[in-house]
Amino acid sequence: MSFFVRGVTGGRMSNWLIDPLNVNSKVTLSAANGDFYLRDQSAPVLCVAGGSGLAPIIALIEEAIQNNSAIVDQPLTLLMGVRSQRDIYYQDQINSLGTQWRNEFRFTPVLSDEPVASNWLGHRGFVTNYIDQKTSLGATGYLCGPPPMIDAAMIKMQENGMDLNRIFFDKFLDQSGIKP
Secondary structure: OOOOOOOOOOOHHHHHHHOHHHOOOOOOOOOOOOOOOOOOOOOOEEEEEEHHHHHHHHHHHHHHHHOOOHHHHOOEEEEEEEOOHHHOOOHHHHHHHHHHOOOOEEEEEEEOOOOOOOOOOOEEOOHHHHOOHHHHOOOEEEEEEOHHHHHHHHHHHHHOOOOHHHEEEEEOOOOOOOOO
16 A cells, blocks of 8 residues: 655644654554545546645546556546645656556646745646636546635536536545544
8 A cells, every 4th residue: 555645733643654763663544435436437537636635536547547447548637736846746656647548648736835936837826726618528527635625626617517416526634623
């Protein structure tokens, strides 16, 4: 198994996982109980990932390629929203997945908090600003990340012609509001 872990200030689990003192520690996992999977449909695919929400999206894409799914014959757009250049990760692996996808595969990182004077020449703003009719109309959407991003993306997708029944998502919650 592979995990994408982002250290969160004050995050008990994320900081425990990235602490070198915990290498080779045993952990018990329980699998996800949801129904987030790639539907095998003959429609373009729009994936939107916020931060570590990239992990489930990558799992969907890898599974489709490994299973030689018919969905790999459809165009796929992957929008990844992160704060800054230093937050972009897994880019080489995404590019490799793109070469294995049998149709057009577009990967677009979008930076929401990159300093204006930086050398970044790519997309800036909120990732949801890049959801448009070209990527939405007739497509199936897959969203993973923080709840505000998911909610905004769903509105944008519907505004651009995507049927609500063709939008699937996994909202990430943390324990920031839970007292120890």
